[in-house]
Amino acid sequence: MTGTMTNFFNAMLPQNHNGHNHNNRLAVPTQGVKVNKAPSISSQYLATTSLHGQVAVVTGSSRSTGAAIARCLGEHGANVVVNFVTDSLAADEVVQSIRSQGKGGAIAVKADASTVEGGRYLLDEALKTFGKVDILVLNSGIMGSKTLGDVDEAFFDTQFAINVKAPLFLAKAVAPLLPSHGGRIIFFSSTLTTSSAVSPNALCYLATKGAIEQISRVLAKDLGTRGITVNTVSPGPIDTPQFREGKPQNIIDSIARQSPSKRLGEPEDVAPLVAFLASPAAQWINGQIIRLDGGAVV
Numbered sequence: 001m002t003g004t005m006t007n008f009f010n011a012m013l014p015q016n017h018n019g020h021n022h023n024n025r026l027a028v029p030t031q032g033v034k035v036n037k038a039p040s041i042s043s044q045y046l047a048t049t050s051l052h053g054q055v056a057v058v059t060g061s062s063r064s065t066g067a068a069i070a071r072c073l074g075e076h077g078a079n080v081v082v083n084f085v086t087d088s089l090a091a092d093e094v095v096q097s098i099r100s101q102g103k104g105g106a107i108a109v110k111a112d113a114s115t116v117e118g119g120r121y122l123l124d125e126a127l128k129t130f131g132k133v134d135i136l137v138l139n140s141g142i143m144g145s146k147t148l149g150d151v152d153e154a155f156f157d158t159q160f161a162i163n164v165k166a167p168l169f170l171a172k173a174v175a176p177l178l179p180s181h182g183g184r185i186i187f188f189s190s191t192l193t194t195s196s197a198v199s200p201n202a203l204c205y206l207a208t209k210g211a212i213e214q215i216s217r218v219l220a221k222d223l224g225t226r227g228i229t230v231n232t233v234s235p236g237p238i239d240t241p242q243f244r245e246g247k248p249q250n251i252i253d254s255i256a257r258q259s260p261s262k263r264l265g266e267p268e269d270v271a272p273l274v275a276f277l278a279s280p281a282a283q284w285i286n287g288q289i290i291r292l293d294g295g296a297v298v
């Protein structure tokens with residue numbers, strides 16, 4: 001076994017006589033080792049889906065799925081950082097709609113969430129305005145489309161830089177800022193990672209989403225030691241510009257017919273799940289990849 005593989009497996013071994021294993025962050029409780037009790041929080045608090053007073057950063061939230069998520073978090077009382085790159089008018093509209101509900105606050109921040117620096121800037125702006133970050137929703141992503149014959153290194157690198165590297169480093173940057181017992185990270189994948197209806201040009205897109213699912217599983221164990229949950233929301237087709245790009249209407253219609261209700265998902269179908277996962281009521285949901293596609297894949 002290679003040294004690196006050995007380190008992975010050592011992390012799962014029972015702890016030594018000092019109560020530590022080789023990698024404390026992935027410690028598995030064993031006989032004789034103290035097991036934690038749930039934090040003493042009232043059951044009323046745990047039942048709540050209110051996000052009152054919490055601060056949420058949602059990447060790519062001026063339009064489409066991200067905008068619906070930002071509005072929904074605002075409706076639940078969160079202060080939301082609405083992130084955009086090009087469409088400042090759309091971002092301002094989302095901010096206004098959150099403020100007009102009178103529950104949570106909102107600001108718009110122009111930052112390229114597909115870069116490590118852009119992600120850091122986004123967090124800095126959140127801290128400057130709201131003083132903390134409780135929830136990070138890593139919604140922004142691209143859906144590149146090339147078959148094995150057409151894929152080149154530049155395309156591969158761009159897909160992985162935007163869909164994997166940027167969210168991973170944004171999660172790394174936010175981790176020390178998140179509160180213990182209550183911090184939330186929510187990644188985005190796609191139901192195509194588990195569907196057999198996979199088209200050849202989904203090669204790199206699905207490779208990036210597969211990577212995200214594995215990153216989220218590992219971080220759930222790692223950050224879970226601090227009571228932070230890390231989950232992945234995995235939607236089926238959602239009617240957004242990213243979904244429609246390059247698809248003829250007859251293909252879109254045939255995809256819509258795959259769900260029992262014969263329609264595509266809408267951003268508003270996805271947002272309530274994100275709000276729930278972000279809430280205190282979801283404290284015991286950790287490391288999960290949750291599909292939502294109206295029953296298209298069962």
Ligand SMILES: NC(=O)c1ccc[n+]([C@@H]2O[C@H](COP(=O)([O-])OP(=O)(O)OC[C@H]3O[C@@H](n4cnc5c(N)ncnc54)[C@H](OP(=O)(O)O)[C@@H]3O)[C@@H](O)[C@H]2O)c1
Binds near residue numbers: 235241
């Ligand atoms: N749509 C689907 O069928 C589907 C299915 C499964 C999974 N997903 C996943 O769900 C997530 C959302 O998808 P979507 O279809 O809603 O996406 P979308 O329509 O492409 O989202 C557009 C939003 O993302 C923002 N954005 C784009 N690049 C950005 C960047 N570099 N930094 C910050 N913001 C950026 C845009 O900002 P501007 O307005 O400034 O351009 C806009 O607010 C993605 O991770 C996607 O892979 C989508």
